[in-house]
Amino acid sequence: MAELIQLNSDVLVIGGGPAACWAALAAREAGRSVVMVDKGYVGTSGATAPSNTGTWFATTPERRARLVEERLKQAEGLADIRRMPRVIDTATQHLHVLAERGYRFPRDDDGDLYIANLRGPDYMRFMRMQVVRAGVTVRDHHPALELLVAGDIVAGAAGFARQLGQNWEARAGAVVIATGGCAFGSRILGATGLTGDGQLMAAELGASLSGMEFSNQYGIVPLHSSVNKGLPYFWASFYRTDGSPIDIPPGQRFPVLARESLEGPIYARLDQATGALPDALRRGQPNCFLPFDRAKIDPFNDIFPIALRSEGTVRGTGGLKRTDDDGSVGIAGLYVAGDALERQDIAGAATGGGGPNASWAIATGVWAGKGAAAFAARLGSRANDRTVRPTGQAGLRPAATVRDIDPARAVALVREELLPVDRNFFRSAPKLAASLALLDAAWAELRDHAHGTGAAAFRLREAAGLLASSRWAYRAAEMRAETRGMHRRLDAPASDPAQSRRLSVIGVDRPRLAFEPHTTEVAAS
Amino acid sequence: MIELLSENRCTACNVCVKACPANVFDTVPGSVPVIARQQDCQTCFLCELYCPVDALYVATDPEHVTGITEGAADEAGLFGSYARALGWRKGREGGADQDPTHRLRQVSLSTARPAESRSSKP
Numbered sequence: 001m002a003e004l005i006q007l008n009s010d011v012l013v014i015g016g017g018p019a020a021c022w023a024a025l026a027a028r029e030a031g032r033s034v035v036m037v038d039k040g041y042v043g044t045s046g047a048t049a050p051s052n053t054g055t056w057f058a059t060t061p062e063r064r065a066r067l068v069e070e071r072l073k074q075a076e077g078l079a080d081i082r083r084m085p086r087v088i089d090t091a092t093q094h095l096h097v098l099a100e101r102g103y104r105f106p107r108d109d110d111g112d113l114y115i116a117n118l119r120g121p122d123y124m125r126f127m128r129m130q131v132v133r134a135g136v137t138v139r140d141h142h143p144a145l146e147l148l149v150a151g152d153i154v155a156g157a158a159g160f161a162r163q164l165g166q167n168w169e170a171r172a173g174a175v176v177i178a179t180g181g182c183a184f185g186s187r188i189l190g191a192t193g194l195t196g197d198g199q200l201m202a203a204e205l206g207a208s209l210s211g212m213e214f215s216n217q218y219g220i221v222p223l224h225s226s227v228n229k230g231l232p233y234f235w236a237s238f239y240r241t242d243g244s245p246i247d248i249p250p251g252q253r254f255p256v257l258a259r260e261s262l263e264g265p266i267y268a269r270l271d272q273a274t275g276a277l278p279d280a281l282r283r284g285q286p287n288c289f290l291p292f293d294r295a296k297i298d299p300f301n302d303i304f305p306i307a308l309r310s311e312g313t314v315r316g317t318g319g320l321k322r323t324d325d326d327g328s329v330g331i332a333g334l335y336v337a338g339d340a341l342e343r344q345d346i347a348g349a350a351t352g353g354g355g356p357n358a359s360w361a362i363a364t365g366v367w368a369g370k371g372a373a374a375f376a377a378r379l380g381s382r383a384n385d386r387t388v389r390p391t392g393q394a395g396l397r398p399a400a401t402v403r404d405i406d407p408a409r410a411v412a413l414v415r416e417e418l419l420p421v422d423r424n425f426f427r428s429a430p431k432l433a434a435s436l437a438l439l440d441a442a443w444a445e446l447r448d449h450a451h452g453t454g455a456a457a458f459r460l461r462e463a464a465g466l467l468a469s470s471r472w473a474y475r476a477a478e479m480r481a482e483t484r485g486m487h488r489r490l491d492a493p494a495s496d497p498a499q500s501r502r503l504s505v506i507g508v509d510r511p512r513l514a515f516e517p518h519t520t521e522v523a524a525s
Numbered sequence: 526m527i528e529l530l531s532e533n534r535c536t537a538c539n540v541c542v543k544a545c546p547a548n549v550f551d552t553v554p555g556s557v558p559v560i561a562r563q564q565d566c567q568t569c570f571l572c573e574l575y576c577p578v579d580a581l582y583v584a585t586d587p588e589h590v591t592g593i594t595e596g597a598a599d600e601a602g603l604f605g606s607y608a609r610a611l612g613w614r615k616g617r618e619g620g621a622d623q624d625p626t627h628r629l630r631q632v633s634l635s636t637a638r639p640a641e642s643r644s645s646k647p
Contacts, residue, residue, distance in 0.1 A: 106622050108627045117630070122621040125618050
C-alpha cells in the first residue's frame with residue numbers, strides 16, 4: 001500500500017454538498033483551519049448539485065408565521081414549532097450572504113432579487129469557490145470510511161483517496177458529518193453516493209437516529225430516467241394505458257399514483273401548462289426537459305410514461321438525532337448537518353423536499369460549523385497530538401473469520417427490498433418482517449466476514465451504510481403500527497393518537513427502538 | 526448514464542475525471558480519458574456542464590445502456606445541449622440570473638390547487 005496521506009486541521013468536514021460547504025465556511029469564519037473530505041467532487045456531489053431547488057425563507061414575520069403554519073398542517077404532529085422559525089431566519093440571512101458575495105440570483109418582475117430558488121449546478125459551483133477562497137483545504141474523491149476517537153471524543157476520520165490509491169487519515173479538534181441522506185441505491189438525481197455513510201459512522205459511536213420510518217418518499221420520473229423533479233407535474237394530468245384520466249383528489253397525488261402504478265403503467269402529460277408557461281418551464285427547469293428532449297417527447301402534447309422512484313431519507317425525514325441546536329448528536333467532538341440529520345423539526349411525518357430541506361442544509365450547516373469550531377477552539381492547538389483509535393466495524397474489522405463478501409450483492413438486496421412501491425410505499429407487518437429477515441442475514445454476513453482495504457473497503461462500507469439505514473428504516477416502520485404522513489401501513493391504515501410521538505433507534509448491530517415522550521414544544525396539529 | 530466521450534472533441538483536459546462525483550472516468554497517460562466505471566454513473570448530467578468542449582453525452586436511462594452512437598448524438602445536436610439550455614459555456618457557469626422560475630412559482634402558488642402545490646417538490 002502506498003504512503004498514508006496525513007491531514008491536520010481544527011475542524012474536519014466530511015461531505016461535499018451544501019450543508020458541508022456552509023459548515024466549512026462557518027468554521028473558517030470562526031477562525032479555525034478546515035479540511036473538507038468528500039466522496040465525490042465538492043461542487044457536483046450530492047442531491048442539490050444536479051437539481052433546481054426552492055428555498056424556505058421569510059423577510060417578514062407575517063410570511064414566516066405563514067410558512068410555519070403551512071408546515072404544521074402537513075407534519076402530523078411531529079414538527080417543532082420552536083425550531084422552524086430559527087431555521088427560516090438563519091437560512092434567510094445566509095441567502096442574503098450568498099447574494100452579497102455575488103451569487104447571481106435572478107430578479108423578479110418588480111426588480112427584487114429572487115432568493116426563493118437556487119439553481120443547483122450554479123449554486124454548488126459557487127459554494128466551492130467560496131470554500132476555496134476562504135482557505136479551506138478541499139480533498140475531492142476522498143471518501144471517509146470511519147471516525148477516529150481519542151478516548152470517547154471524536155478526533156478525526158480515516159478513509160481512502162480513490163484517485164490516488166492511498167489511504168488517508170485526518171486529525172481534527174472536531175468533526176462535522178454532512179454526508180447527506182440515504183437513497184437506498186435509487187437512481188435519482190445526485191443520489192448514488194448517498195449511502196448513509198455518516199449515519200453508520202456516528203451510530204457506531206452510539207448516536208441515535210429518529211424518524212427512520214419516514215424514509216419512503218417517492219418522486220415522479222419520466223420512465224427510464226433519473227429526473228425526479230416535481231415542479232412541472234403541477235401542470236400535469238395523469239393517465240392509464242387506455243388513455244382514461246386518473247382522478248386525483250387534492251393532496252392525494254402520490255398515494256393514488258402509487259396505487260395505479262401497481263395496476264399497470266401510468267402516464268402523464270403537462271397539458272395544463274398553457275400560454276407562456278411551456279416556455280417558462282423549459283427555460284426555468286432545463287434538467288426536467290432532458291428526458292423529454294433526448295427521447296423526442298413533447299411533454300405538453302404527448303402522453304409519456306412515468307414511474308415513481310424512491311427518494312429514501314433524502315426527501316424523507318429520518319436521520320441522526322440532534323441533541324442540541326449546534327448539531328451535536330450526543331458524542332463529544334461530533335457535529336452533524338443537512339440530510340444526515342433527521343428533519344422532523346421542520347417536516348414531521350411529511351417530506352421536507354424542496355425549499356425546507358435546502359434551507360435546513362444552510363442553517364444546520366452554519367450551526368454545525370460554528371459548534372465544531374467552538375469545540376476545537378476549546379481543545380486548543382494540541383488537539384491533534386492525541387492518541388487516536390479507529391472505530392469502524394462492518395466491512396473493516398470482521399467479527400469472525402474473513403470470507404469473500406461481494407458488496408454488490410448487498411446493494412442489490414437493499415434495492416430489491418427498499419425501492420419497490422409495493423414493498424415500501426404500502427407497508428405491512430408481514431412484508432416488513434420478510435424484508436428484515438433478508439436484510440439482517442446480509443448484515444450479519446457482512447459484519448462477521450467482510451474485510452477490505454482500499455477500494456474494496458470503500459465498496460464494503462457503502463454496502464454497510466445502505467444495510468444499516470435499511471434495517472433502521474424497516475424496524476422503525478415495523479414499530480410504528482399506524483399510518484402517519486408518508487408512512488403507510490396497509491394493516492394499520494388509521495393514525496393512532498397515542499403514536500403521535502417521534503420514534504428513535506439506537507444501535508447498529510441490534511437496533512433498539514423507543515417512542516420519545518411528548519414534548520410541550522412539539523405542536524399538536 | 527454516460528454513454529459517449531467523443532475522441533474527436535475531447536482535448537484530454539481531464540476535467541470530467543475531476544468533476545464527476547461518482548468517479549466514473551479514468552485518466553489515460555498521453556490520451557483522452559476513458560469511461561471506466563459506467564455502471565457507477567448517477568445520470569446527473571453534470572459532466573456535460575463541466576466539459577469545456579461539449580465532448581460528453583449522458584443518456585437519460587440510469588439503468589441501461591441505450592447504445593446511442595456519436596454520429597446520432599451529433600446529428601441530433603445533443604452534445605452540449607444541456608449546457609446551452611442552462612446558459613453555461615465552455616465549462617463555466619452562467620444563466621442563473623436569467624432563470625424565470627419565479628414566474629412558475631407565482632402561478633403555482635396563486636392557483637386554486639394549494640394541496641397539490643405543496644406536495645410537488647420543486
